[in-house]
Amino acid sequence: MTIFKRLHWAVIQAIARRLPPCRAITHLLSESRDRKLSLRERITVRSHLVVCTWCTRFGHQIACLEEALGFAADQPERLVGAETGLADSARDRIRKHLQAGD
Template identity: 35%
Template structure:
């Protein structure tokens, strides 16, 4: 039987690599009886979903821009080479 520590490690790895069938079975068995590890699993998936949403939000947000100073500095560098 897996304990919660071992389960949490495998649940995290399941987001990074395919688990072996033995590992999958063991994790599934533990999740059936452990509400905390079930929550943990849902929460990791939620975090992954939101991480992608967040980066997209930042990339599309029009109120984040290069500062004037940085823009100036980059323009000067471009002049040197172009």
């Protein structure tokens, strides 16, 4: 590692130590999916993400999870498989109820 890279890493570590820990940031990243964060919270998150690749990835990951679930809302076969369906016994039972109208 060059001297420049070591210095760069030391500066990032020094900044990171003074920021709220990653755990607190993951809570705010989660909450930002459900409500608008306050200005203070937004600044806290953004300044943390500038130096933290891991929390940036966490944010991308939870966004990806939600996009996938939204996608599966209309295409549940993505999650449970297109071959998944009613068992024959349930199919027969429902048919009988429909015929009897009860």
